[in-house]
Amino acid sequence: MSNDADILKALFEAALKAALPDGHFDGRLPPKPKGRTIVLGAGKASARMAAAFEEAWTRAGRTCEGLVVTRYGHAVPTRFVEVVEAAHPVPDDAGMQAAGRILALAQQAGPEDLVVCLISGGASALLSLPAGGVTLADKQALNRALLKSGAPIGEMNLVRKSLSAIKGGRLAAAAGRAQLVTYLISDVPGDDPSSIGSGPTIPERVDPDATLSILRKYGIDVPEHVLRAIRSNAVREPAAGGAVHMLATPKMALDAAAAKARDFGLVPLILGDAIEGEAREAGRVMAGIARSVLLHGEPAKAPCVLLSGGETTVTVRGRGRGGRNAEFLLSLALALKDEEGIAAIACDTDGIDGSEDNAGAWFDSSLFESARSKGIDLAAHLEHNDAYTAFAALDRLVMTGPTLTNVNDFRCILIRG
Secondary structure: OOOHHHHHHHHHHHHHHHHOOOOOOOOOOOOOOOOOEEEEEEOOOHHHHHHHHHHHHHHOOOOOEEEEEEEOOOOOOOOOEEEEEEOOOOOOHHHHHHHHHHHHHHHHOOOOOEEEEEEEOOHHHHOOOEOOOOOHHHHHHHHHHHHHHOOOHHHHHHHHHHOEOOOOOHHHHHOOOOEEEEEEEOOOOOOOOOOHHHOOOOOOOEOHHHHHHHHHHOOOOOOHHHHHHHHHOOEOOOOOOOEEEEEEOHHHHHHHHHHHHHHOOOEEEEEEEEEOOEHHHHHHHHHHHHHHHHHHOOOOOOOEEEEEEEOOEOOOOOOOOOOHHHHHHHHHHHHHOOOOOEEEEEEEOOOOOOOOOOOEEEEOOOHHHHHHHOOOOHHHHHHOOOHHHHHHHOOOEEOOOOOOOOOOEEEEEEEOO
């Protein structure tokens, strides 16, 4: 059997491959319209999605045009659809300008046109068009506060919809005269279409009271003019929507990793694709499950892998570096306390753990010995939200660069027994 690091990385690569949009449009294309086909989109995977859609659409002898916005460094070559780049996770002017152009293209679509919308994780920040009475600076400040609060993605997106001129079904309303088809790559627990990218084409009511409750819950203060904008930007009568297709989900990625694990002679156990909560708390819970495998052969017998997805959060208290996956992994390692026969990897499938340059990190049973030899206090690094620095010093970071997809976190615990 291969060494632990090679197995962990091979399972992560299998998950990534399953999450790419390539080939997923086959059999899901709408009929050719009498008018134009306008492709619009946003997210970390939107450029790759646009290229894959173009390939499938033109193979059928059709033409298209349009615009998608993706994160800086995530663009790919396309033939017909323009790709622009903008900032994530805190929006910038480039994203706001792109969002305005996308909304205008939707408004121009006529009854004989087809609007194809490509949405993936990251669209909430990239497709940032403030509601009336709100500035980009207001949205940037609120985004930073939400990112530090520990709020789950669902609550963050509810707030974003309340201050947006394009999210929460408003893009669908703009394209109301045309046929609308939406393709999604899910990065949210439960794969709720209205939560993916804050649902720009998914009609729903936007309740200002729910938003204000979330802000109070996390102690986030906003100026009075932002409060007025939240109250006046409600959606009480949602627009009609179109067909929705899910191209890739966290479960699909975990299933691919499980199949790869069997190739290595390992028993895979998927613990869930929608795990949320504080990253360090999730690490402690997973350590208890891993120890139960060693001691009791439950809930699986070694050699096995425990697979999970979802999106944990980090309530930032320290001044260190590290995303939620590195924090989860360091908490897991500390809870296992030098337990032999266990290795693990935790990565964000978009290739970026939080705001750092790594996808995540990995460890095996040599972690603590390596840390001691270099004088690294792992517990202190966890206390200061500084998991990135610790794993970097121990050469345990996973660096992929942009993966051009995003189905959220991938966690794998390998237990040899």
